[in-house]
Amino acid sequence: MRKMAIAWILAMLLLMNIGLVNAQNEKEKSAYPTIMVTFSDGKVYNITGKTWGVAIIPYVEGRITKFNWVNKSEYLFFDRSLKGLNPYGLDFVRAIEAHTFKEFNKNMFVVLGDALNMTANLDSDHDGYTNIQELNNGTYPGDPNEYPGKNEKGFWDLYGGYVTIGIIIASVFVLYFVFNREKES
Numbered sequence: 001m002r003k004m005a006i007a008w009i010l011a012m013l014l015l016m017n018i019g020l021v022n023a024q025n026e027k028e029k030s031a032y033p034t035i036m037v038t039f040s041d042g043k044v045y046n047i048t049g050k051t052w053g054v055a056i057i058p059y060v061e062g063r064i065t066k067f068n069w070v071n072k073s074e075y076l077f078f079d080r081s082l083k084g085l086n087p088y089g090l091d092f093v094r095a096i097e098a099h100t101f102k103e104f105n106k107n108m109f110v111v112l113g114d115a116l117n118m119t120a121n122l123d124s125d126h127d128g129y130t131n132i133q134e135l136n137n138g139t140y141p142g143d144p145n146e147y148p149g150k151n152e153k154g155f156w157d158l159y160g161g162y163v164t165i166g167i168i169i170a171s172v173f174v175l176y177f178v179f180n181r182e183k184e185s
Contacts, residue, residue, distance in 0.1 A: 031074060032057075033083055037093060043101035052077070059112050066136040075140055086142030088124040088131055095119050 030049025037045050047056070057073050074082065077089030085093060095115035096104065104111045120132040124141050127134075129148055131141035137148035156163075 031082055032078060035085065035089075035093060037097055039097055039099060039101040039104060041100040041102070045101055045104070055108065056112060059109055060116065063113065063116060064135045066138070075143070077142065079142075086125075086140070088119070088140070088142030091119045091122055091124045091131075092116075 030053055032049035032052040034049055035047045035052075037047055039045065057076065060076065061073060075086070077085055077092055079086045092115050095118040096111055098118070099111045099114065119141075121130050123130055125134075125144040127144040127147045129137075129139075129141075133148055134141040134146070139146040139148055
């Protein structure tokens, strides 16, 4: 009887501990906001920050392999404050909303893949590059200040300083010879 009571107390303590851990996990705030989605069938659903972080963004990372994802995925769909959607995020959610809740609930990843395809050739941030061009070049399709080639350096960026120094040195030699010629005459 004594062993049974001790086992019961230990079981209760274990269950209480599991409950506390689950309560703490539920209280943990995600870096991403919860976004309300209204599907084509009228069903309203909240995509939580946790769903963005553990399902949607990793799925997109797996599909777009040319994008350099290191420390960059947090702003793929969201603005810099991480409180709302950026233009690409808005287009992506609209593409998700073109489906029914039943389709989303049955296989979210089919709907996400379809949303990627539907938004690929859009230019969400109106910077002259399609979303897929930006993703394949490692820039955010929702930020007009980021676009393919922005950080690439041209000839003058790479060699302008050397050219300028070369011109100055050549000018010094030319002036030296011009003024030395006048003294000899």
